[in-house]
Amino acid sequence: MAYPYADRFPVLRGMPSEGRDRNAIVAELRELATAEDKTWETGKCSGTMYCGDHDHYDFMNEVFGMYSHMNVLQRDMCPSATRFEGEIIAMTLDLMHGTAAQSADDGPVGLITSGGSGSILHAVLAYREWAQNAKGIAHPNIIKPETAHPAFNKACHLVGVELRQAPIDPATAQVDLDALADLIDENTAAMIGSACSYGYGTIDPIAEMGQLALTHDIGLHVDGCLGGFILPWGEQLGYDIPAFDFRVPGVTSISADTHKYAYGLKGTSVLLFRDRILRNGQYFYLTDWTGGKYCSPGIDGSRSGGLLAATWAGMVSLGAEGYLRYARAIFETAFAMQDAVKAHSELRLIGSPTFCFSFTSDDFDIYHVNDFMRTRGWRFNGQQYPNSIHMAVTRPQTQDGVADAFATDLDEAVAYAIEHKDEPAKSSAIYGGVAGGPSPDATTFIESIMASMMDEQQALPPLTA
Ligand SMILES: Cc1ncc(COP(=O)(O)O)c(C=O)c1O
Structure with missing residues (x-):
């Protein structure tokens, strides 16, 4: 795995000898954060971005800042x-x-x-x-x-x-x-x-x-x-x-x-x-x-006192009315998306879910569906035993048109899966996402994915080494 952004910014291999201008730091980070936010703002990413409302985040960040040092x-x-x-x-x-x-x-x-x-x-x-x-x-x-x-x-x-x-x-x-x-x-x-x-x-x-x-x-x-x-x-x-x-x-x-x-x-x-x-x-x-x-x-x-203050402020700013309103939209979207799954006899919902659901197929490897949906910008979580696709519906999916796009893309994905059912699928089961390669065995998973995550968390060798 390439070291992130090494092609755009100098890689720190130790403490910088001089401090940098704050405005330059903020501008650099804002550029990265804005680009990374694009990965979920479309509403095509399962879970993880539960609110997805930048006003709400800004409000909580303001409160966080008052108490973050406490x-x-x-x-x-x-x-x-x-x-x-x-x-x-x-x-x-x-x-x-x-x-x-x-x-x-x-x-x-x-x-x-x-x-x-x-x-x-x-x-x-x-x-x-x-x-x-x-x-x-x-x-x-x-x-x-x-x-x-x-x-x-x-x-x-x-x-x-x-x-x-x-x-x-x-x-x-x-x-x-x-x-x-x-x-x-x-x-x-x-x-x-x-x-x-x-x-x-x-x-x-x-x-x-x-x-x-x-x-x-x-x-x-x-x-x-x-x-x-x-x-x-x-x-x-x-x-x-x-x-x-x-x-x-x-x-x-x-x-x-x-x-x-x-x-x-x-x-x-x-x-x-x-x-x-x-x-x-x-x-x-x-x-x-x-x-x-x-x-x-x-x-x-x-x-940090900041997290307590921001959590409290976020909850109080929504109140029961706000939570109920958000939940209504999430449940309605989740059931609309499940209806799109049920419209395909080749797909099978697992259990009786509500806002968060999984589906599999008894006819083909469900990762073919995922392979196609990825080309349309969807990011589901991949599961195993049985292979299945997991979707936790959050507020970004409640935006206009997202559930409809899911239904349309799923139609094409099922057709793709039927056409490619005799070939191995490309994606596989990794918690919190779906890996691009074939499903790794446990040892390969630990050696490759985990090791690369750990490498990134280690200090880079000094340039002189
Ligand atoms: C049911 C359930 N329990 C526990 C956790 C762990 O939560 P966290 O990732 O915040 O540690 C999760 C995370 O998604 C979850 O879905």
């Missing part, structure tokens, strides 16, 4: 951070029906983390601490549906919890409850359910899982990182979305990413707990350190 670990200097954090958690709890939740110890409560993976890492840590301290389980395990996000695998790896994976029912793309129940034993700390899963946009049977959790006295974490800030509005709009929040007995924690469908800047997520005891387990104290008594509410130390 360290929320020093609360005496920035009491406003406590206000922002407390009210972001309160707004999220409200959406998740936290006020109606029965709690054993005066919960529910929450904390703010750096993103979906951050919330999941803190949740897994909380369940490990609870299992070890409250239940005396030395080596706890957590069970996730195979479709739940890899952040759970990463978190279990990092905090030393055994991860068990339950298969999904291929007909519904929801976790297989019997298989899940079979995996529970005396060392199980918690189960995971997705609302919704990243891959298929399907919601696991949270009510049944809640009953299972209560029967076995284990936790149930609902991963609402993707769906948490949009599915509740879909329910209010009358779509068939089952309760997955604190209304459901047995749900003990929920993650919902403010940097996804709450339309915040990248870098925040909310993690909610029904009971304080779970949250408090991840507080860290070191009272006899030479540098003074140390305490942090989670894994991070210093954090």
